[in-house]
Amino acid sequence: MGILEVNNLTKKFGGLTAVNDVSISIEQGSISAIIGPNGAGKTTLFNLLTGIYKPDTGTINFGGRSLIGLRPDQVNGAGMSRTFQSIRMFPGMTVFENVMVGMHSRLRISLFQTITRLGGFNRQEKRVHEKTTELLEFVGLSDKGDEISRNLAYGDQRRVEIARALASDPQLVLLDEPTAGMNPNESVEAMTLFRRIRDERGVTVVLIEHDMRVVMGISEKISVLDYGQKIAEGSPVDIRTNPRVIEAYLGRRATADMEALHGEKQS
Amino acid sequence: MSATTLSNGLFGNFKRVLRNPTYAFLGLLIYITVTIVVLSLLDRRSVIFPLLSTLAFPPLVLAPFVTLALPIDNRLKGLIILVLLFIVLPVIGMFDGSYLELAIQICIFSGLALGLNIVVGFAGLLDLGYIAFFAVGAYLWAMFTSPVETYFKTSGALVGTNLTIHIGSSALVITLPAFYTFMIVGVVVAGIGGILLGLPVLRLRGDYLAIVTLGFGEMIRILAQNSDSVGSPPINFTNGSQGLNGVGKPPIPQFLRDFVATVERLLHLDVANVQPLTQQLLFYFIAIVVIVIIVLVARRLENSPIGRAWTAIREDEVAAIAMGVPLVRMKLTAFAMGASFAGAIGVLYAAKQTFVSPESFSLIQSISILAMVIVGGIGSIQGVLLGAAVVTLLNLQVLQNLSLQINNWRNNKVVVPQVLIIIAGVIIALILLRFAWKNLKPWIKSRNVSSVKPLNILIGTLLVILAAAVVFISLASGDFPIANWPNQLELAKYQRFIFGILLIVMMIFRPAGLLPAARRRLELQTPKVEKQAEEV
Numbered sequence: 001m002g003i004l005e006v007n008n009l010t011k012k013f014g015g016l017t018a019v020n021d022v023s024i025s026i027e028q029g030s031i032s033a034i035i036g037p038n039g040a041g042k043t044t045l046f047n048l049l050t051g052i053y054k055p056d057t058g059t060i061n062f063g064g065r066s067l068i069g070l071r072p073d074q075v076n077g078a079g080m081s082r083t084f085q086s087i088r089m090f091p092g093m094t095v096f097e098n099v100m101v102g103m104h105s106r107l108r109i110s111l112f113q114t115i116t117r118l119g120g121f122n123r124q125e126k127r128v129h130e131k132t133t134e135l136l137e138f139v140g141l142s143d144k145g146d147e148i149s150r151n152l153a154y155g156d157q158r159r160v161e162i163a164r165a166l167a168s169d170p171q172l173v174l175l176d177e178p179t180a181g182m183n184p185n186e187s188v189e190a191m192t193l194f195r196r197i198r199d200e201r202g203v204t205v206v207l208i209e210h211d212m213r214v215v216m217g218i219s220e221k222i223s224v225l226d227y228g229q230k231i232a233e234g235s236p237v238d239i240r241t242n243p244r245v246i247e248a249y250l251g252r253r254a255t256a257d258m259e260a261l262h263g264e265k266q267s
Numbered sequence: 268m269s270a271t272t273l274s275n276g277l278f279g280n281f282k283r284v285l286r287n288p289t290y291a292f293l294g295l296l297i298y299i300t301v302t303i304v305v306l307s308l309l310d311r312r313s314v315i316f317p318l319l320s321t322l323a324f325p326p327l328v329l330a331p332f333v334t335l336a337l338p339i340d341n342r343l344k345g346l347i348i349l350v351l352l353f354i355v356l357p358v359i360g361m362f363d364g365s366y367l368e369l370a371i372q373i374c375i376f377s378g379l380a381l382g383l384n385i386v387v388g389f390a391g392l393l394d395l396g397y398i399a400f401f402a403v404g405a406y407l408w409a410m411f412t413s414p415v416e417t418y419f420k421t422s423g424a425l426v427g428t429n430l431t432i433h434i435g436s437s438a439l440v441i442t443l444p445a446f447y448t449f450m451i452v453g454v455v456v457a458g459i460g461g462i463l464l465g466l467p468v469l470r471l472r473g474d475y476l477a478i479v480t481l482g483f484g485e486m487i488r489i490l491a492q493n494s495d496s497v498g499s500p501p502i503n504f505t506n507g508s509q510g511l512n513g514v515g516k517p518p519i520p521q522f523l524r525d526f527v528a529t530v531e532r533l534l535h536l537d538v539a540n541v542q543p544l545t546q547q548l549l550f551y552f553i554a555i556v557v558i559v560i561i562v563l564v565a566r567r568l569e570n571s572p573i574g575r576a577w578t579a580i581r582e583d584e585v586a587a588i589a590m591g592v593p594l595v596r597m598k599l600t601a602f603a604m605g606a607s608f609a610g611a612i613g614v615l616y617a618a619k620q621t622f623v624s625p626e627s628f629s630l631i632q633s634i635s636i637l638a639m640v641i642v643g644g645i646g647s648i649q650g651v652l653l654g655a656a657v658v659t660l661l662n663l664q665v666l667q668n669l670s671l672q673i674n675n676w677r678n679n680k681v682v683v684p685q686v687l688i689i690i691a692g693v694i695i696a697l698i699l700l701r702f703a704w705k706n707l708k709p710w711i712k713s714r715n716v717s718s719v720k721p722l723n724i725l726i727g728t729l730l731v732i733l734a735a736a737v738v739f740i741s742l743a744s745g746d747f748p749i750a751n752w753p754n755q756l757e758l759a760k761y762q763r764f765i766f767g768i769l770l771i772v773m774m775i776f777r778p779a780g781l782l783p784a785a786r787r788r789l790e791l792q793t794p795k796v797e798k799q800a801e802e803v
Contacts, residue, residue, distance in 0.1 A: 050589055076591035084589075090582035093575075100572075101579045105591025107572045111600060114571040115564050121571075128572075168591055 003028040003172060003204055004049075004080075009058030011041075011048055018044040019055075020228035026172065026221075031198055031205045033215045035239075036225035037248070042208045043085055045225070046174050050082050051075040063171060077105035081170035083161040085177045085208070091150035095141060098149050098160050099132045102167030135163045138200075139193065155186045162193065166201065173197065175207040179214050187211055191218050216240070224248070291337040295330075295347070299355070302327040306359050306366070314675050317668035324366055325660050327351075327359065328373065332653050332782075352555055357548055358530055361538055367547045369664055374554035375616055377655040380639040381561050381648065382608030387637065388646035388784070389574060390601035391581025393477040395633050396464070396484025400606035402628040403460050404453040404613020406491060406505060409623040411449070412515030415506045421445070421515070446517035450557075450614045457610020458603040465602035469595055472584070484633055492625040510624025514617050517553070519545050550619045557615060558652075561608050565648050568604065577601055635662075642773055644780025653781050658766075666765060670758035676749040683747045692741025696734035703730035 004026040011019040019041045026032055034042050047053045049060060051072040060067040067075055081102070090098050107128070113119045136142050139159040144152060149160050158178055165173050175194070179187045191214055197203050209215045215222060216236045224232040224239060226248040232239060239245050285291045305323040309316060331348045339347075360367030379401060386394045410419045411432060420433040430445045431438050441448060468479050495507030505511065527545050531538055538544055568574050576597045579587035588594045617623045635658065643654020706727035710719045758765075773781075 052585070052589065071593070072588040073591045073593045076589060081591075082589055084586065088583050088586035088589075090579050090586065092582055093578055097575055097578070101575050101587070101592065102590045104572060104576055104579075109572045111573070111604075114573050115567055117567065125571075164590060 002026045003063055004206075005059075005061040006049070007059045007061075009045070009048060009060065010056050011044060011053055012056055017228050019048060021058075022225070022228070022230050024223050024230065024233075026204060026206055028171075028204055029198065029202065030220050031194065031218055032207075032221045032223065033219035034206065034208050034223050034225060035210070035215055040225040041228040042225055043176055044228075046082060046176055046208065049075070049174065050080065073105060076168055076170075079169075079171040080174065081165040081168050081172075082174040083158070083165050083176055083178060085180070087154075087157050087161055089149045089157060089160055089164070091148075093149060094146055095136065095149050095152065095160050096132055096145040099135050099163045099167050100128055102164035103128055103131065105168050131167065135167055138166070138196075139163045154181055155190075158182070158190070159193070162197070166197065166203065170203060172204040172206065175205065177208050177210060179209065179211050182211075184213075187214055190214070194218055286338060288338050288340070292339050292343070295334060295337055295339070298326070298333065299330050299347075299351070302330065303355060303359065307362055309363075311363070314679050314681070315672065317671040317675060321665050321668040321672075324369070324664065327356070328370070328656055328660060329653075332649070332656075335649065353552075357526075357551060358534070360548065360551065361527070361530055361536060361544060364540075364544055364547060367544075367551055369660070371547070371551050371554050371619060372663055373656050373659045374551070374558050375612055375619075376636065376639060376659045377558055377652050378554075378561050378612040378615075379609055379636045380643070380651045380655040381558075381565050382605040382612070383636050384605075384640050384646065384648070384651045385565060385568065385577075385608070386601050386605035387640060388651070389569065389581070390577040390598065392598065392601060393473060393480070394602075394605070395477045395481035395630070395637070396487070397480070397605070397609065397636060398628045398630075398633040399464075399484045399487035400457040400460055400609035401613045401616065401632075402487050402491060402625075403457045403606075404610035404615075405617040405623045405627070406511075406613075407453050407456055407610075408446075408449050408614040408617040409511040409514045410504065412445075412618075413506070413511035413623075414513045415503075415511050417503045417506060417511070419504075444517070446515070446614070446618060450611050453610035453614040454607040455610075457613065458607035460610075461602035461604070461606025462599050464606070465599045469598055481630065481633075484628075484630060488625050488628050491628070505625075508625060510622055510626075512622045514621045514623060516546060516618050516621065517549065519549050523549055523552070550615065554615060557611055561611075562648060562652070564604075564608075569648070573597065573600060638770065642770070642780060644783040647780065647782055647784035650780050650782035650784065657781065661766060661769070662762065666758065666762040670762075673749065673752060673758055677752060681749050683749065685741075685744060685746050688744050688747060689741045692737050696738045699730050699734040699737070703727045703734065706730065 002025040004024070006022060006024045009019055009022045010017065022041075022045060024034075034045065036042055044053065048055050049067070051067065051070050051074065055068065062075075062078060062080055065078065067078065067080070070078065090101060093101070107124060109121075109124075110119075113121045133142070133145075136145055139162055141156060141159055141163065144156060149157065152160065162173075162175070162178065165175075178194070179190045182190060194205055194207065195218065198205050207214075207219075219236060222232075222234065222236060222239045223230055224242075224245050231248055232242045232245045234242070285294060302323055305319070306327060309319055309323065313319070330351055334344050334347050334351075337344075356370055357367070360370060379397070382400075383394065383397045386392050386397070410417050411421045418435055421430055431440050433439075464480065464483050468476055471479055491505045492508050494504035495501075495509075496503060523545055527538070527541060527548065530536065576587065576592045579590065579592055580594065580597055584594065620627075639654040639658045640651050641654070642658055643652065644650025704727075706723040710724050710727070713719070777783075
């Protein structure tokens with residue numbers, strides 16, 4: 001029994017079945033990837049998991065608790081956090097504030113306490129500051145805390161999003177194309193960061209990725225979606241050799257990538 | 268060119284001197300003393316009284332903001348502001364009651380602007396019906412205390428602490444000071460009103476939200492206008508468009524009477540109407556205390572998880588909710604907090620005006636409060652206070668006094684000598700020529716035709732022609748008796764026109780407001796830095 005059990009999940013938009021009878025099981029403490037061509041339903045799956053969309057049928061069990069019917073903020077409170085494919089920071093807030101917002105579901109705040117500053121309000125704010133400082137250090141943005149986040153370089157913006165997602169102390173974090181738009185060097189750094197999220201913080205990582213170097217280099221299990229359906233699942237080696245995957249996805253788009261990777265390894 | 272460098276140099280030196288705390292403090296003391304002395308020496312009968320009072324009173328109101336901007340020790344700043352608000356302004360108000368009235372109006376609008384700033388500035392929810400909550404507070408107090416026969420009544424004097432509240436045929440005795448109790452009730456009722464408005468508009472944003480809230484504001488006004496005979500037999504709630512008069516006032520405490528007597532004795536003043544003046548003073552002090560509380564609450568909300576959640580919602584709703592911010596609760600909190608400020612201020616307003624009618628709560632009021640928030644600096648507490656002060660002064664004092672001044676001159680048959688007109692004409696022409704030069708410089712200096720924009724040449728040429736015309740008219744004018752000032756150009760008719768122009772100029776030169784919020788200032792600065800980098 002994994003930390004996240006998705007069974008027979010289906011979501012239709014009008015005539016289009018974006019996610020079709022998908023079942024996925026994620027082991028606690030693992031790093032998994034969900035891949036597939038554009039429009040395969042990967043981001044829709046993430047939106048279903050985090051409560052942004054409501055599934056038509058199917059179950060989502062997270063840590064033994066059903067997430068169906070929960071609002072996104074409640075899902076976040078239940079311990080599942082995420083980043084977005086197109087970066088969705090709070091662009092006008094500072095980096096530090098961005099991360100502080102991520103802690104919201106872990107704070108106990110009443111209006112009365114806020115106005116009177118009683119009941120441990122200041123102690124809690126101090127903890128928030130310490131935690132934020134620690135998280136910025138973790139993702140390597142200690143010196144950028146006071147910058148307006150929209151002014152950051154692209155790669156740094158991704159880091160802010162990850163730090164923000166980690167701020168709620170999640171058990172599982174969903175990363176939606178976290179290395180999109182990064183150059184190869186940055187991708188390698190990002191991979192190290194994903195591993196550290198798991199190794200140092202004990203957070204289970206699930207990522208959607210297009211970059212095959214990242215997918216093959218980091219994931220312990222890969223699920224492949226095509227036209228909303230799961231067509232394959234297994235270790236990187238299994239996926240690489242799975243004929244259906246090669247036909248549906250790798251054959252069309254990334255065989256060249258893969259060959260390049262093999263070439264690198266052999267040389 | 269040399270003139271510009273000289274003025275820059277002078278200004279630079281001035282700034283450098285002010286950076287020294289001692290000089291800044293001395294400068295501030297001189298500034299405050301001069302405004303106080305001028306204000307206390309002004310003679311109402313003087314022909315140029317409106318002009319002088321317009322020149323002297325706004326600087327005194329703005330003195331707290333100047334104090335905050337100077338590099339002085341924070342405790343000293345606090346002390347100066349306390350003295351200004353609790354001693355200087357009341358005493359000046361005893362010299363001339365109209366200043367006290369203005370100060371109270373500024374406080375009322377500041378409170379409203381601060382409340383709207385929570386909704387619009389912090390949470391980014393554009394609310395055009397904000398005045399409705401002000402109306403709720405005002406009607407709450409007015410319906411109970413006005414002698415007009417309404418469904419709600421009070422018996423027993425407001426002076427005592429035993430007040431009987433009648434709602435229909437049931438009665439309730441409260442033993443608390445009625446006015447202050449009602450202020451708190453106003454906070455609660457308006458807060459609930461805020462939640463009721465918030466519930467149906469939770470899914471709306473931007474323009475859509477603005478239109479729906481506008482509708483809500485109008486609904487409350489129409490409701491007030493038509494609730495004079497509800498049902499059968501008819502029950503009167505609000506007395507309709509006739510409004511409620513004779514609204515109750517809070518009793519004057521003894522220490523305030525003593526304060527007035529002491530000031531009278533010390534300054535050898537002879538206050539004509541002690542009773543109304545003391546009442547005004549009481550309203551002034553209540554208003555100041557309410558504003559202090561509101562500022563404190565707004566600041567604490569801003570620097571808290573709630574304030575951060577509001578900003579997050581303003582920046583990106585989807586990201587905010589995915590990060591664990593409960594959207595519904597936070598939005599309703601914003602509406603409720605903003606509305607509750609207006610509720611308290613509404614109770615105060617009703618008691619001060621002693622008359623409440625639906626006309627006071629029209630859409631234009633909502634818009635003026637929004638204008639204050641935007642002029643001051645949306646999202647910045649200090650900015651919003653400054654915006655409320657500036658806009659209120661403009662509307663209630665500066666523009667009115669200027670037209671009074673022209674009338675005074677007209678009635679006194681003042682004639683402007685031609686020399687003055689020519690000097691003014693030349694100054695205006697020089698300013699126009701400066702801008703013309705800016706536009707024409709590339710054309711005159713460089714032979715490179717491709718870099719010259721035709722629009723600049725057009726603007727430049729027009730400005731030169733305009734400058735020539737101004738000089739010509741001033742030379743040809745002769746002495747100008749102000750009695751000849753045409754009726755169509757009566758300044759009083761152009762108040763909103765001038766206000767509109769000022770708004771446009773403001774938005775061109777300071778789009779983020781007079782005192783932008785720190786974060787917005789950062790945002791606006793960055794493009795400039797990039798520009799400089801490009802130029803290098």
